[in-house]
Amino acid sequence: MASALETLCGQSYGAKQYHMLGIYLQRSWIVLFCCAVILLPIYLFTTPLLIALGQDPDISVVAGTISLWYIPIMFSYVWGLTIQMYLQSQSKNMIVTYLSLLNFGLNLFLSWLMVVKFHLGLAGVMGSMVIACWIPIFGQLAYVFFGGCPQTWTGFSSSAFTDLGAIIKLSISSGVMLCVELWYNTILVLLTGYMKNAEVALDALSICLNINGWEMMIAIGFLAATGVRVANELGARSARRAKFAIFNVVTTSFLIGFVFFVLFLFFRGSLAYIFTESQEVVDAVADLAPLLAFSILLNSVQPVLSGVAIGSGWQSVVAYVNVASYYLIGIPIGAILGYALGFEVKGIWIGMLVGTLVQTLVLLFITLRTNWEKQVEIALERLNRWYTDDNGRSQNSRGNP
Template identity: 65%
Template sequence: MGEEIKKSLLAKETSVGEEETRIIDGNEELSLKRKVWIETKKIWVVAGPATFTRVATFGTNVISQAFIGHIGSTQLAAFSLVFTVLVRFANGILLGMASALGTLCGQSYGAKQYHMLGIHLQRSWIVVFVGTLFLIPLCVFTTPILEALGQEENISKFAGYISLWVIPVLFAFVVSFTCQMYLQTQSKNIIVAYVSAISIGIHIFLCWLLSVKFKFGVPGVMVSTLISYWLPNLGQLLFILCGGCPETWTGFSMLAFTDLWDVLKLSLSSGVMLCLELWYNTILVLLTGNMENAEVSIDALSICLNIAGWEMMISLGFMASASVRVSNELGRGSSKAAKFSIVVIVSISVVIGLVLFVLFLFLREQLAYIFTNDEAVAKMVAELSPLLAFSILLNSVQPVLSGVALGAGWQKYVAYVNLACYYIIGIPVGVVLGYPLKMQVKGVWIGMLFGTLVQTIVLIILSYKTDWDKQVQIARSRVSRWDRTNNKESKKPSSLSSLNFLLLELCEWSM
């Protein structure tokens, strides 16, 4: 009986996989509605857990900021500077470098070269860890750096204290980003969502316990923050190393130390591409710090950027899904499926962005009181709310297109686009509006939104004009070049869902 159930489940999984392949490749006459539904399911398998994980991770910072905001305005401004400037700066570099792993693993998985994924992961660990070592001086010398950039002395000094707590957070990024890329290319990132949910619950409790109950203040919040960052990493590592990915993780290998220069070059290209995006808002905060009434401006702008950041986590989830779907289909050799997936992902993300655009356009001042009791800060947040709403709308498109670039391996070219649109167009326009035209924070933000709009238009044109059949050939060439092992592919089924896998195990146990 158990053997019959097992065969039935395997047959069902195989038939579903074959049906989806036929549907997306267009070899079967089906309605557009059916095709969109099948593709949407594939998208949410990755985007759902990825979005939740990023929301939970970002929530760690927001929860910490909320508790620190009720300790004092100086502490809030210092924490905002560190996490909006320093951590975002480091996050851009490390996430960008780890994103190269998404390209390599995604295309290798699509080409069914499963044995290469574990080797790619180990190579990425080495490269990203070394990159993290070069970021440590930024944490050590935060105070003089911020003072040199024109920030107020009392805020800079407290920021220097908080930045020392950030050093373990940077090393947490090494494990977090690489493991997430590795798991999501196999559509196995649901485990990350589970551990992130547990982690954020623990973080809320510990923040209250250490900072409110025991009155440890900022140190109590930072201890809780570190625990919250590292708990999901332990869960991911245990899942990978203890048999959660039997096809793609075959143990540590000396091959991880080969081709590191090529990995580094691709990682740096990815790093530059994402850095230029993630640092963009950082420039906005730094420019605000040089304006009148800097403390109120920084607090208000940080609250707005944190709210936009919540929505950005949704878009980053779709960015991950776009990267996985495009890289998998290019590795598998289906240009038609890759193009169809791009259209569906962008459409879903835009619909969500429109809903949130309307929501945040009308909430306005009420948002601020979640983070602060200061009426001056709340009033400025209300004034900035229309710009916040438009930022959210643009963020529903731009990150998804960046995910397409990651999946296709266009990091170098998109880096040029980002440099031109953000730093040659957006920031100069923002500076002119903010300073000579006396529009202050609003002017800077409007200019930078203009840069984002131009970049989004360029990426849409780039995606539309691309010869996707040629991209398939490039992906196959890349996969073939990186496969230097003689390992045999595992014959185990790769598309079993978690529920079916559990049922199969129960069948085996009962026989």
């Protein structure tokens, strides 16, 4: 839901409506905090929910313990993700980078201290994560509040409580668009939990998804860059530069993904030794490695196209595309291959890949057929409709304020 800020802040910054960025940030805080409170029961009752879904009781109990630890992490996202997108829309990326490095370093040190040194186990892992998540957020808030963004942060404003309906609508569209993508991999794990010898299958799948997640961080970086760049250019009324940015980022991300595709095919037999010494799990990962390689190739393009959608404000359209591609095509095919035809985890993953391929092709078609001059007009109309001046008065003019 926080990705709505990429659209609004990015386009406002391009249109030089600088003070609106701070107002959008505060509106997003209100919406996301209320959403986090609504989500609390899922975290509190994870164990009985998973058992009710037929998952292994032992795995469900551990998952429930982890979920309780995740509650403060979830609330950290309300501020962490929104401030990050607010800063990125202004190309203030270095402060985000420095604080992310601090987060990474803290997590490494605290994990070693609490797990290796003090032998706290799962509590040590999760406790270090909670601490490492919150400290950089305090740094981001200090940067914003104490002069890091003089043009865009003018203090707290009562205008944050106006036009919340429009922000909620765009936030929900953004949330649905991205959640159905993130839940797609989660459902892969959920379906694998019903397999025979589920423990080995889950171990192998978790290793593959970790590797895929590491590489996907590159594409997610391009997603953020594309969203910001496209939004800035649309707000600045430059359709040509928006198209040029899209072409460059998609091409660059695909080439990087292709290099990793070749590497993971070549090293398929030794990937799992980074994570485990179990030969059974290593063999299972080697068997899944070709699917992992193709996932990496597709994921080098798909997130970038999602970034184009976020920058342009197409979240509601892409949400429908994602639901159809993933849940009406990918998961049913995966279930048939995995259970009915006996391919098990490989069959489920093949179905997931088919859904991702369909989604990528549809987004590519939409992007290629888009009239970008028309998108500039739509962006400016949105900004003018939601514009509030420095004194908190709404503007209804059609021109650029």
